[in-house]
Amino acid sequence: xxxxxxxxxxxxxxxxxxxxxxxxxxxxxxxxxxxxxxxxxxxxxxxxxxxxxxxxxxxxxxxxxxxxxxxxxxxxxxxxxxxxxxxxxxxxxxxxxxxxxxxxxxxxxxxxxxxxxxxxxxxxxxxxxxxxxxxxxxxxxxxxxxxxx
Numbered sequence: 001x002x003x004x005x006x007x008x009x010x011x012x013x014x015x016x017x018x019x020x021x022x023x024x025x026x027x028x029x030x031x032x033x034x035x036x037x038x039x040x041x042x043x044x045x046x047x048x049x050x051x052x053x054x055x056x057x058x059x060x061x062x063x064x065x066x067x068x069x070x071x072x073x074x075x076x077x078x079x080x081x082x083x084x085x086x087x088x089x090x091x092x093x094x095x096x097x098x099x100x101x102x103x104x105x106x107x108x109x110x111x112x113x114x115x116x117x118x119x120x121x122x123x124x125x126x127x128x129x130x131x132x133x134x135x136x137x138x139x140x141x142x143x144x145x146x147x148x149x
Contacts, residue, residue: 029086033085048062
C-alpha cells in the first residue's frame with residue numbers, strides 16, 4: 001500500500017474491496033430479530049400479568065429475565081450468531097446491553113478477575129451508561145427548573 005495515498009483514494013479502495021451489503025436486507029433482518037426479541041419479552045410480560053403480578057412489577061421482572069437471557073445466550077456463544085444475523089436488531093433491546101457487558105468479561109477472563117473481568121467489563125457499555133446518566137440528570141435539572149418557574 002502506498003503511504004502517500006490520499007484519504008479519498010483510500011475510501012475508494014475500501015469501497016471496492018469491502019464486502020457489499022444491502023441496506024434493505026440489513027434493515028429487514030434487524031426488524032425481524034428485534035421484533036422477535038420484543039415478542040419474547042412480551043410473552044414473559046403476559047405470562048407474569050396472568051399470574052397476578054402488578055403491571056409495574058411484571059415490567060421489572062421482564063427486564064431481569066431478558067437481561068439474564070441475553071447474558072446466558074452470550075455465555076453459550078449463541079447471542080453472537082444472533083448479532084451477526086440481526087445487526088442492530090440484537091443490539092438495541094436490553095438483551096444487547098447484557099451482551100455488551102458479558103462479552104468483554106468473558107474475553108478478558110484470562111487476565112484475572114480484577115484487571116481482566118472487572119476492568120474490561122464495561123468497556124462497551126460504560127460510555128453508554130455515562131452519557132445516558134449524564135443526559136438524564138441534565139434533562140431532570142431542566143425539568144426541575146422549568147417546574148419552579
